[in-house]
Structure formats: structure tokens, C-alpha cells
Amino acid sequence: MTPNMNIQTIEKEQIKFLKFPKKEVLNKRKDQIDRILELQRAMVLGNIEHQKVKIVFVDDNGIKRVETTIWGITDKEVILKGSTIIPLKRIIRIS
DSSP states (O other): OOTTSOOEEOOGGGGGGOOOOSSOSOOSHHHHHHHHHHHHHHHHHHHHHOOOEEEEEEETTEEEEEEEOEEEEOSSEEEEGGGEEEEGGGEEEEO
16 A cells, blocks of 8 residues: 555444455455464453554545544454444454
């Protein structure tokens, strides 16, 4: 992903209206493993210190960013407050 790409910032409540393709957005296995590690770190920060993180992900219309707290992670999904879900395979980065 290049820095000049247009990233749309959205509210967490909008995510339930998005459509997500099934394809993995990260091609390298190392990047996929790093993503899991970053998500786990972000979940701990959210649950213990109530810190929000920025999640950059791709839906069927382009790249989006949301600032939120991660409540849980499964092998296929990231769970946000209010049972909002982002498919793991669609997440580009966490910061």
C-alpha cells in the first residue's frame, strides 16, 4: 500500500453495512503473522488500558480506517465493541 492512497475514515457503527470479499489482502505469510501479533497487542491495550487503535482494512469499495477498541479476536474475525466484526483477512494494518 502506498502512502498516497485514499483512505476513508469511518465510524465503527458503519462497518455492519459494508461488504467484505473473501480474498486475503496480505500476500506474505510473515505479514499475516505480524498482523495477528499486532491485533493481540491492540486487544490487550483495549481491554486493560481502554486504548483505541486505528485499523486499516479493505471492503468491496476500497480502503477504510476506523479508530476503535478491539474486544476479541478469533481465527477469522476481529470483534469490536457492539459485536461489530471485521474479517481478519481484510485487515491491512493496525496502529
